Amino acid sequence: MADTMQFDLVSPERKLASVAAESVSIPGSEGDMVAMPNHAPVVTTLRPGYVSVVADGETTDYLVTGGFAEISAEGVSVLAENALPKGEVTKKVLEEFHRIAEEDAKDAAEHNSAAAARRIADHHDLLLRHGS
Amino acid sequence: MANLKDLKTRIQSVKNTRKITKAMQMVAAAKLRRAQESAEDARPYAAQMNAVLGNLAQGAAESESAPLLLRGTGKDEVHLLIVATSERGLCGGFNSSIAKMARAHANELKAAGKTVKMITVGKKGRDQLKRDFSDIMINHVDHSEVKRLAYTHAASIGKDVIKRFDTAEFDVATIFYSEFESVVTQIPTALQLIPAKFDAPEEASSTVYDFEPDENEILDDLLPRSVATQIFTALLENGASEQGARMSAMDNATRNAGEMIDKLTIEYNRSRQAAITNELIEIISGAEAL
Numbered sequence: 001m002a003d004t005m006q007f008d009l010v011s012p013e014r015k016l017a018s019v020a021a022e023s024v025s026i027p028g029s030e031g032d033m034v035a036m037p038n039h040a041p042v043v044t045t046l047r048p049g050y051v052s053v054v055a056d057g058e059t060t061d062y063l064v065t066g067g068f069a070e071i072s073a074e075g076v077s078v079l080a081e082n083a084l085p086k087g088e089v090t091k092k093v094l095e096e097f098h099r100i101a102e103e104d105a106k107d108a109a110e111h112n113s114a115a116a117a118r119r120i121a122d123h124h125d126l127l128l129r130h131g132s
Numbered sequence: 133m134a135n136l137k138d139l140k141t142r143i144q145s146v147k148n149t150r151k152i153t154k155a156m157q158m159v160a161a162a163k164l165r166r167a168q169e170s171a172e173d174a175r176p177y178a179a180q181m182n183a184v185l186g187n188l189a190q191g192a193a194e195s196e197s198a199p200l201l202l203r204g205t206g207k208d209e210v211h212l213l214i215v216a217t218s219e220r221g222l223c224g225g226f227n228s229s230i231a232k233m234a235r236a237h238a239n240e241l242k243a244a245g246k247t248v249k250m251i252t253v254g255k256k257g258r259d260q261l262k263r264d265f266s267d268i269m270i271n272h273v274d275h276s277e278v279k280r281l282a283y284t285h286a287a288s289i290g291k292d293v294i295k296r297f298d299t300a301e302f303d304v305a306t307i308f309y310s311e312f313e314s315v316v317t318q319i320p321t322a323l324q325l326i327p328a329k330f331d332a333p334e335e336a337s338s339t340v341y342d343f344e345p346d347e348n349e350i351l352d353d354l355l356p357r358s359v360a361t362q363i364f365t366a367l368l369e370n371g372a373s374e375q376g377a378r379m380s381a382m383d384n385a386t387r388n389a390g391e392m393i394d395k396l397t398i399e400y401n402r403s404r405q406a407a408i409t410n411e412l413i414e415i416i417s418g419a420e421a422l
Contacts, residue, residue, distance in 0.1 A: 010180065012283040012364055014173040030344050043184060044344040045353045068354060070184055070341075079180055081283075081357065104291075 005037040006075030007053055009062055011083040016062060021055045024076045026069050035071045042071045048097065048122040050086065051078055061086035063126075065097050066119070094130055098123040136407065139400040143393060150389035156222065157382035164315070164375035170281070171312065171368040178365050185358055186330040187341070188351055199348065201294070201355040204327030205303045210247045212302040213238060214293070214325070216309040216366055217257030218374040219276040224381030226310060226318060226374055231260040233320040234308045238265060249302055253289065253367070270296075281371055283364050290360030297326055309366040310373035316380050318373035323366065325359050 007021035025034045027049030033042075045068045052061045064080035084093065101123045105116035189202055215234045217227045234257070238248045250265055252258040253273040262269070273289055275281070293305060305326040310318040343350055 008176070008180075010177045012174055012177045012286075012361055013170065015176055028344060040342060041340065042342045042344055043188075043350060045350055067357070068184070068350065070180070072341075077180055079177055079184075081287075 003037060004055075005035075005039075005073075007055070008075070008077045009051065009053075009064075009080065009083055010077070011080050016083050016085070017053065017060070019053065019055045021053045021076070022057075023054045024078075025052045026071075026076070026078065027051065027064070028069070035076050038073045039071050039076075041073065042069075044069055044071070046078070046080065048101075048119065048126055051080075051083075063089045063093075065123075089130070091127070091130055094123065094127045098127055135403055136400065139396060139403065143396045143400060146389050146392050146396065150386055150393065153382045153385040153389060157379055157386060160223075160375045160379040160382060164372060164379055167368070167372040167375050168312070171365075171372050174365060174368055178361050181354070181358055181361055182330060185328070185351075185354055188343075188347055188354070189328070189330050199351050199355055201297070201326055201359070202328050202351060205300070207303045208246070210249065210302040210304075211241050212249045212251065212293070212296070212305040212326075214251045214253065214289075214305065214307040214363070215257045215261065216307060216370050217252070217254035217260075218370070219255050219274075220374075221256055222381065223374050223378035224384075226377035226381075227254075227256040227260060229318075229320045230308055230310055231257050233322065235261065235264060237306070237308070237322060238268075251289075251293070254370075270301075281364075281367055283360070286364030286367055287360040290356060290363050293325070293363075294356050294359060307363060307366050309370045310377075312369050312372040312376060315376040318377055323362065325362055328355060328358060 004020040004022055007017065007019050007024055008015070009017040023034055023036045025032060026044070027047050028044040029047045030044065032049075033044070035042075046064055046066055048065045049063075050061045051064055052059050062080075063082075063084045063086060064078065065082040067078065067080040067083075069076060069078045082097070098120070101116070101119045105113070105120060213234055215230065217230050221227070234250075238250070241248050248265075248268055250261065250269045251271045251273065252261065252269060254275060258269070258272055271292065275285065278285060296302060297305070304324065306322050306324050308320065308322050311321045313319055
C-alpha cells in the first residue's frame, strides 16, 4: 500500500504546492476531514480555513478562503480561490478577506444569504484565532 | 542647398522614431514573457476546474434542478457580449481583429432579431465599438490602472455578469478575446460563458465521486467560480496576445524605419555630391574666364 499520495494546491494565479504527502487535512464545508492515501473519492467545497499537509513528517499550513478539493485514491487536489502559505498570513490579510466576505454578503441573492453568513463567521473565527 | 538641412533633420527624426520602436519592442518582449508565465501558471487551476465540472455537469445537465448557469434560461433572446481588448494601442491589428469579430457577431445577432448587450473590457475596444454600439453598451471595465492582472479583477467582472444573469438581463453570454498562438499569430476567439459548456470527459471516468455537500450545491458554488476562471483565462491570454502583437508590430516598425533611413541617407549623399560638383564647376569656369 502506498504510504504517500500526490498533493496539489493551486490557486487561479499560481501553483502553490505539489508534493508527495502522507496526509492532508482539509476544511470542508461540511466539516474538517483528513485525507490519507487510498481515501474514497470525494469532491467537497471548502470553507475558509487552513489546509495542513504532512509531508516527510513536516506539517505545512496554507490559508484558503474557498474553492473545492478533489480527493481520490491517488491524491488530493485543492483548488482554492485564494491561497497563502501560513507564514504570509497577517492580521491585515485576514481583515481584508473578512471585509470582502461582508461585501459579498450584501450582494448575495437571498437564497445564498445563509451561506454568506457562514462565510463571514468563518472569517471572523480565523481572525480571532490569529490573534491568540 | 537648403534641401540638405531638411534631409538631415528628417533622417534624425526617423532615427529617433526607430529608437522608440526598438525600445517598445524590447519592453513588449519582456512583458510577453511575464504574461506567458502567468498564463501558464493559471492553466492547472482552469484545467482541474473543467475536469471536475465536466464530470459533474454530465450528470446534472439533463436534470430539472440543475442550476440555471448550466442549463441556461431556455431562451436565447438577449445576448451579452463581453469584449476584452487592451488598454494601450500600438499593437498592430490586435484590438481591431477582436473588435471586428465582435462587431460581426453583434450584427449577425441583430439581423436575427435578437437583443444584444455589450460589456467592454479595455479602452481600445470600446473606442472602436462606441460608434456603432454606444446604445447597447451596458458597462465598461477599466483596467488602465492595473499593473498586473490578478484573479480578483476577473472575479469582479464575473460577479457583475452573474448578477446581471440572476436578474434576467440576458440569456447567453459570450466573451471575445484573442488566443495566444505565437508571437506572430493571435487568434480572435469567441467563448460562450453562460450557459456553461464543458468538454465531456473522453471516457466516462471510472471513479465515482462522493459529493459533499450534494452535487447541485457544489455546482451552485462552482459555476460562478468557473465563469470567473474562464474570464481570467481569457484576460491572461489577451495579455500575452497583446504583448506578442505589439512585439511584432514594433519589430516591423523598426525595420521600416531602418529602410527609410537607408533611403534618406542615399538621397542626402547624392544631393551633397551634387552640391560639391556644382561648386567645382563654378570655380573652374571662373578660373577659365580670367
